[in-house]
Amino acid sequence: MVGAVRIGLALLLMYSFSSHEGWMLSGRLDYPVIRNLYEMIFFTDAYWWFYMGLLILFGAGIGSRVVGLLLLPALAPLALHLSAIAGRYTMLCLLLAFVWLRSDSGVSVAGLLRTGPAPPAGPMWPIRLMQIQVSLIYAVNALAKSSPAYLSGDVLMALSIMLPNFLIDASDGWVRVWGMALPVWLAASASTLTEWALAVGLWFRRWRWAFAVLGILFHMILKSIVQIGGLDHLSMILYLLFFIPFERGDRAAQPKNSSTVAAG
């Protein structure tokens, strides 16, 4: 499971950072010296090959801890893309937490060459941080959308008209998706409520599967409304984090009350 998350994260990082087309700095950072720095270093083919090479190593589980720590400063300048900062920042935060797990955990090159049993991937806290990150994504978005302007449907209506990546037109006050026609205020409110539910529900072991299914359904419906690149796939891959088995510290060699991430 840990290996699957690592590979998924590597693939999504490759997808997100593969191009700097349309890249733009915030007006407050847009100075000639910074632009020149980007043109001379960060937008060159050599730099692209450099971090893509690191991503391949990371995905294959070859020294992924060290490689992951190198990737963070390497990709950080490219995350300052005004139109893509949310997704890129999220992925770098996940990487920041993930690098503390063993490089050879789960499916990896070292794992394939291993002859003995796989050791645990490491302590729980890197996974807990990533789980918190997933909950934060939903919580901050639900909080931001719990505004009168959004819940009334005005924002959703304007988004559907103005943004080319929106696949619906809600200018008449209706959202039509999957054969349903919903008033725009109801669609906006329902999506906000769903995000609140996903922010909280995945932490309850008994209801985890139900909320994961809800989340997958939510993102599938979203894909019919708006194209957001890899963020949908990222969100669904990250649900795996809540299903990684933990081994409690009841083995003789481990301290009490410690928990490790199971191998795999």
Place this chain on the structure above:
Amino acid sequence: MSDVSERLVFVLGNRRRDLLVAASILAFLLAGSFIMRVYYRITVYEVEVVQVAADGSRTAIPTPEQIAKLRLWHLTPPELLDTLESQLKLLHQDGPYQRSISDGSRFEWTVRYSYNSLDLDESRVFQFPESRH
């Protein structure tokens, strides 16, 4: 506790260091969480440009591709205007706009905008050579 089990349970050798790193990362996640908000607000805007010749005659010209293709809807109005202004300054540094300014023309860029609505009830004019009103 054996060395082997310490390596299995702790990333950095002991609980204190692990806690320090975990707490630092958690603080970073919380502090930057606002960056992850998407599609919760919109600034609707449009940009029109008028060339004012030296003799005072005014001609509306098409908004250039460089400005028309910008996707700044997710910014607040002040951020939008800041970013647009820096992009307009870049546009006027050289090329046809700079040449026209040298001939005595000026360009008035009118940005009409509204926050979380389609009303377009606010506006700002940028003028090059620069003066803002």
